[in-house]
Amino acid sequence: MFEIFSESFQSIANKIRFNDDEKSLARAIDELKKVLLKNDVYHKAVKELLQKIELQTKAQGIGKQNFLQALKDSLQALLDTKGNQGFVFASRPPTSILMVGLQGSGKTTTTAKLAYYLKNKNKKVLLIPCDLQRMAAVEQLRQLAQQIEVDFFESSAQSPQQVAQEALIFAQDKHYDVLLFDTAGRLAIDEHLMQELQEVKTIIQPFETFYVADSLSGQEGVRNAEIFHQKIKIDGVILSKFDSDSKGGIALSIAYQLGLPLRFIGSGEKVADLDVFLPDRIISRLMGAGDIATLAEKTSSVFSEKETKAITKKIKKGQFNFEDFLAQIENVKKLGNLGNLVGMIPGLGNMAGALKNVDLDNSQEIKSIKSMVNSMTKKERENPDLLNGSRRKRIAQGAGLDIADVNRIIKQFDNASKMAKKLSSKGGMQNLMGMMQQMKGKFPR
Numbered sequence: 292m293f294e295i296f297s298e299s300f301q302s303i304a305n306k307i308r309f310n311d312d313e314k315s316l317a318r319a320i321d322e323l324k325k326v327l328l329k330n331d332v333y334h335k336a337v338k339e340l341l342q343k344i345e346l347q348t349k350a351q352g353i354g355k356q357n358f359l360q361a362l363k364d365s366l367q368a369l370l371d372t373k374g375n376q377g378f379v380f381a382s383r384p385p386t387s388i389l390m391v392g393l394q395g396s397g398k399t400t401t402t403a404k405l406a407y408y409l410k411n412k413n414k415k416v417l418l419i420p421c422d423l424q425r426m427a428a429v430e431q432l433r434q435l436a437q438q439i440e441v442d443f444f445e446s447s448a449q450s451p452q453q454v455a456q457e458a459l460i461f462a463q464d465k466h467y468d469v470l471l472f473d474t475a476g477r478l479a480i481d482e483h484l485m486q487e488l489q490e491v492k493t494i495i496q497p498f499e500t501f502y503v504a505d506s507l508s509g510q511e512g513v514r515n516a517e518i519f520h521q522k523i524k525i526d527g528v529i530l531s532k533f534d535s536d537s538k539g540g541i542a543l544s545i546a547y548q549l550g551l552p553l554r555f556i557g558s559g560e561k562v563a564d565l566d567v568f569l570p571d572r573i574i575s576r577l578m579g580a581g582d583i584a585t586l587a588e589k590t591s592s593v594f595s596e597k598e599t600k601a602i603t604k605k606i607k608k609g610q611f612n613f614e615d616f617l618a619q620i621e622n623v624k625k626l627g628n629l630g631n632l633v634g635m636i637p638g639l640g641n642m643a644g645a646l647k648n649v650d651l652d653n654s655q656e657i658k659s660i661k662s663m664v665n666s667m668t669k670k671e672r673e674n675p676d677l678l679n680g681s682r683r684k685r686i687a688q689g690a691g692l693d694i695a696d697v698n699r700i701i702k703q704f705d706n707a708s709k710m711a712k713k714l715s716s717k718g719g720m721q722n723l724m725g726m727m728q729q730m731k732g733k734f735p736r
C-alpha cells in the first residue's frame with residue numbers, strides 16, 4: 292500500500308507548479324481526496340485531513356514543499372494516538388499479552404511472529420494456546436513454536452480458562468520475559484466468544500491486549516475492532532496482511548475512529564514479516580522517503596556485529612566461500628519479505644512491488660545453489676579456487692544440474708565476491724556508510 296500512497300502524493304504535489312496559485316491547490320486537494328477515499332480511508336478522517344492541509348498550506352504560502360509538509364504533519368497528527376508504541380515490557384516480568392481477533396485475521400500467525408520478534412531481542416517467550424475452538428489452531432501454534440524454537444505450553448485442559456490458569460502456574464519461577472496467549476476467534480462477533488475472552492482476560496490480567504485486524508477488512512474491520520474494544524478493552528492493534536492488495540486506509544481509519552495505537556504491521560506469511568509501527572517511520576514511508584531506521588534495526592537483529600566483522604574480514608581477504616554464502620542466504624531469509632526491505636530504502640519504494648513475491652525458500656536458483664554446495668566437499672566449499680573442470684563435472688552430476696548451470700553459478704559467485712571485496716575496501720565501505728548516515732540525518736528515526 293505504501294507504494295500507492297507515495298506515488299500519488301508526489302504526483303499530486305507536482306500539480307502545484309506556481310507559488311500562490313489557489314486554483315492548483317484546490318486541484319491538488321481534490322485529487323488527494325480521491326486517492327484517500329479510493330484507499331478506504333474513512334470519509335470523516337479525509338474531510339478533517341484535507342481541511343488541515345488546506346489551512347496549513349495557505350498559512351505557510353501555497354507551494355509544492357509547503358503542501359507536502361502540511362500533508363506530512365496532518366498524517367502525523369492523525370496517526371499519533373495516545374498509548375504505547377512498539378512492544379512495551381511490564382515493570383515486573385513476565386509481560387503477559389492477550390492476543391484477540393476474528394478467525395482468519397492472522398491471529399495465530401501474528402502471535403508466532405511476535406514471539407520471533409521478541410526472541411531476536413533475546414527475550415524468553417512462552418506461547419500459550421487458548422484457542423480450543425478451532426482444533427487445528429493448537430497444532431498450528433505448536434508447529435510455529437517449534438519452527439522458531441520458542442517454548443510452547445502443552446496442556447490437556449478442556450477450556451481456555453483452564454489452559455490460561457495452568458500456564459500461569461507453570462510459568463512461575465521459570466523466568467519468562469513474555470507470555471503470549473493466543474485465543475479463539477469466530478467468523479463474526481458473538482456473545483459467547485466475548486464472554487469467554489472476558490473470563491480469560493480476568494484470569495490472565497494481561498499487561499496489554501492486542502487486537503489483530505486483517506488489513507483487507509476495510510470499514511467492517513474497523514467496526515469489529517470497535518466492538519472488541521467496547522467489550523474487552525484493547526490496548527493496541529496489529530494489522531496483518533499488509534502485503535496483500537490492501538488499500539491500507541484501515542491503518543488511518545483505526546487510528547482516527549478508535550483512537551487506538553497501531554503497534555505492529557504484518558506483511559507476509561513468514562514469521563519474520565512483522566514490523567514495529569511507529570507513526571513517524573510509517574509516514575516517512577508513505578511520503579516515499581523510506582525507513583532506514585527500521586531497516587537498520589531489522590538487519591542488526593539478524594546480523595550480529597561480531598559476525599558482520601568476521602564476514603567483512605573474510606571478504607576483504609578474498610576468503611568468502613560457499614559455506615559463508617549459504618549462511619548469508621539463511622540470514623537474509625530471516626529478514627522476511629524482500630519487497631518490504633527494499634521499500635524501506637529511500638527512493639526505492641517503487642521497486643518493492645517487483646520484489647514482493649521473491650521467495651527465498653522456494654526460489655529455483657537458490658535451490659540449485661544449495662544442491663550444488665551440498666555436492667561439494669568441505670575443502671571445495673572453503674576454497675572455491677579448487678573447482679577445476681573435473682570437479683565441476685562431478686558436482687553437476689551430484690546436484691542433478693547441467694555443467695553450464697554450475698559454471699554460471701560459480702561465475703556469479705566470483706563476481707559477487709569481487710564486488711563485495713571492492714565495497715569492503717576502505718573507500719567503498721566508507722562511501723556506503725556515509726550514504727547511510729546522510730539518509731539517517733535526513734529522515735530521523
Ligand code: GDP
Nearest residue numbers: 394395396397398399400531532557558559560
Ligand atoms: P487466525 O484464524 O486468526 O489464527 O489466522 P491464521 O493465523 O491461521 O492466519 C490465517 C491465514 O492468513 C493464514 O493462511 C496465514 O498464513 C495468513 N496470514 C497471516 N498473517 C499474514 C500476513 O501478514 N500476510 C499474509 N500474506 N498472510 C498472512
